Amino acid sequence: MKVVQLPHSLDYRGLDELFAVGEEIGDAKVLFDARRLRWIDPVGMIGILSLGKVVAERIGTRPALQLPEQGEVAGYLGRMGFAAAAGEIFEAEPPLPTRTASASDVLLEITPITRNHDVHAVVERVQDRAGTILSRSLHYPPTAVVQFSVILSEVCQNILEHAEAPGWVCAQTYNWKKRLGRPVLVIGVGDVGRGFQGSLAGEHSGRFGDRWGDSTALEAAFIHGLTRFPDQGRGQGIQQIRKQVRRWNGVIAIRSGSARIADVPDWEELPPLEDGLVRFPGSQITIVLPAATTENE
Amino acid sequence: MAEREEPRGPDPQIDAFSVDVRALLDRSVANLYSHLVTRPTGRAVRLAIEKQLEELDPPSLSLVDLSSVSVLDYSCADEVVAKLLIGQREAALGSFLVLRGVGAHHREPIEAVLERHDLAVVAETDPERFELLGSGSESERWVWTRLESQRRLPARELGGLARVAGASEALEALISRRLLFQDPLHGDVHALSTLIRVPD
Numbered sequence: 001m002k003v004v005q006l007p008h009s010l011d012y013r014g015l016d017e018l019f020a021v022g023e024e025i026g027d028a029k030v031l032f033d034a035r036r037l038r039w040i041d042p043v044g045m046i047g048i049l050s051l052g053k054v055v056a057e058r059i060g061t062r063p064a065l066q067l068p069e070q071g072e073v074a075g076y077l078g079r080m081g082f083a084a085a086a087g088e089i090f091e092a093e094p095p096l097p098t099r100t101a102s103a104s105d106v107l108l109e110i111t112p113i114t115r116n117h118d119v120h121a122v123v124e125r126v127q128d129r130a131g132t133i134l135s136r137s138l139h140y141p142p143t144a145v146v147q148f149s150v151i152l153s154e155v156c157q158n159i160l161e162h163a164e165a166p167g168w169v170c171a172q173t174y175n176w177k178k179r180l181g182r183p184v185l186v187i188g189v190g191d192v193g194r195g196f197q198g199s200l201a202g203e204h205s206g207r208f209g210d211r212w213g214d215s216t217a218l219e220a221a222f223i224h225g226l227t228r229f230p231d232q233g234r235g236q237g238i239q240q241i242r243k244q245v246r247r248w249n250g251v252i253a254i255r256s257g258s259a260r261i262a263d264v265p266d267w268e269e270l271p272p273l274e275d276g277l278v279r280f281p282g283s284q285i286t287i288v289l290p291a292a293t294t295e296n297e
Numbered sequence: 298m299a300e301r302e303e304p305r306g307p308d309p310q311i312d313a314f315s316v317d318v319r320a321l322l323d324r325s326v327a328n329l330y331s332h333l334v335t336r337p338t339g340r341a342v343r344l345a346i347e348k349q350l351e352e353l354d355p356p357s358l359s360l361v362d363l364s365s366v367s368v369l370d371y372s373c374a375d376e377v378v379a380k381l382l383i384g385q386r387e388a389a390l391g392s393f394l395v396l397r398g399v400g401a402h403h404r405e406p407i408e409a410v411l412e413r414h415d416l417a418v419v420a421e422t423d424p425e426r427f428e429l430l431g432s433g434s435e436s437e438r439w440v441w442t443r444l445e446s447q448r449r450l451p452a453r454e455l456g457g458l459a460r461v462a463g464a465s466e467a468l469e470a471l472i473s474r475r476l477l478f479q480d481p482l483h484g485d486v487h488a489l490s491t492l493i494r495v496p497d
């Protein structure tokens with residue numbers, strides 16, 4: 001069995017390093033060793049699930065996963081409902097940490113998105129919980145809970161309408177004291193479907209000719225609002241999410257295939273467009289919303 | 298000198314039909330969902346509204362009530378509001394639509410989809426307060442606002458309006474976009490808000 005060490009820190013900036021791990025794996029059985037994991041956010045958790053799913057399909061059996069057995073990270077993964085989602089993908093020995101009784105501090109546990117009903121369930125759940133978290137932690141106005149629900153609804157629908165594969169969504173708040181000096185809310189959404197290039201190719205690749213690829217497909221959807229549907233009403237979701245994220249001075253980044261596109265405020269260093277990244281199926285959407293300051297309150 | 302009251306023509310006969318979207322959402326989508334989110338949900342609600350509208354003889358006015366809807370996303374706004382208006386525009390002449398119970402949290406998705414399709418709709422944004430949402434020229438907004446405050450423009454006063462540059466064309470456009478109603482018998486032009494008569 002091949003043993004592969006996972007990075008010690010897994011957040012949205014560590015996705016490329018995580019997906020590079022997949023390149024080391026051939027057809028043999030594999031064990032992902034994450035026992036030294038010290039930090040993980042929703043994007044990192046969904047990244048592990050995605051990697052596991054891709055590797056399982058490649059090797060024809062479930063890869064093994066070892067996580068920290070005790071301590072903060074284990075408890076946190078339990079609260080975030082990681083075990084339920086990972087249990088369907090990985091063989092876990094010892095068993096993955098399960099959800100603890102009280103999860104009131106969790107904004108949105110890892111939630112599989114496979115059908116329309118799941119999107120409704122996500123909106124219902126955050127309507128119940130998000131108000132307090134958004135107002136107390138992020139100092140957003142009471143109306144933000146509806147806008148936040150709409151963002152989640154639209155990003156989840158992106159999975160159903162374009163990926164043609166199941167995906168996951170997860171959201172949680174963190175205090176980025178050192179990095180930003182204030183709390184942030186991180187939303188991770190991911191799938192291992194056909195990605196933006198695959199979704200748009202039939203309708204739009206012709207007009208791009210030789211330039212067609214992951215980065216042009218991302219630009220087409222992200223900047224120009226193109227979709228594979230001829231309906232003029234389609235393609236608004238991402239545009240409207242970008243608008244709302246900009247208002248809250250946040251980050252939205254979409255990684256698909258071997259490219260990433262992002263809207264970044266001045267506090268974030270992600271490049272607006274990257275190509276030539278490690279190729280990985282599907283799409284991974286990251287949204288980071290910082291606490292309001294007096295400037296954007 | 299006291300202002301003399303203009304003799305009014307008879308109120309136009311128009312079928313009005315009110316749709317509580319939340320109630321329809323409950324009926325159409327198996328009573329599982331309380332929010333107007335996702336495209337399939339929006340489509341189901343729109344089809345249910347259209348089915349009910351088919352039973353009305355033109356001219357008819359449908360009131361789509363969003364007051365119980367707490368979350369409306371862009372996909373649903375596109376399916377329920379924009380596509381309903383597009384269907385109405387393509388269907389028989391003489392069917393009108395007014396949104397009711399439009400709160401601050403509904404405005405952004407509704408306005409976004411209307412702009413995208415170059416559509417407009419009359420919306421009650423507070424009790425008895427109506428606004429024109431969506432796309433429209435400055436002249437159209439001016440004429441619509443004037444008609445909304447005046448409620449009704451008698452046929453014989455249309456000439457006076459025509460003296461304002463661009464107003465005639467704007468009035469024609471508003472009537473053809475079904476944002477105002479012109480009584481086919483008397484020629485009077487009515488704000489849609491005046492036509493709301495929901496049968497008990």
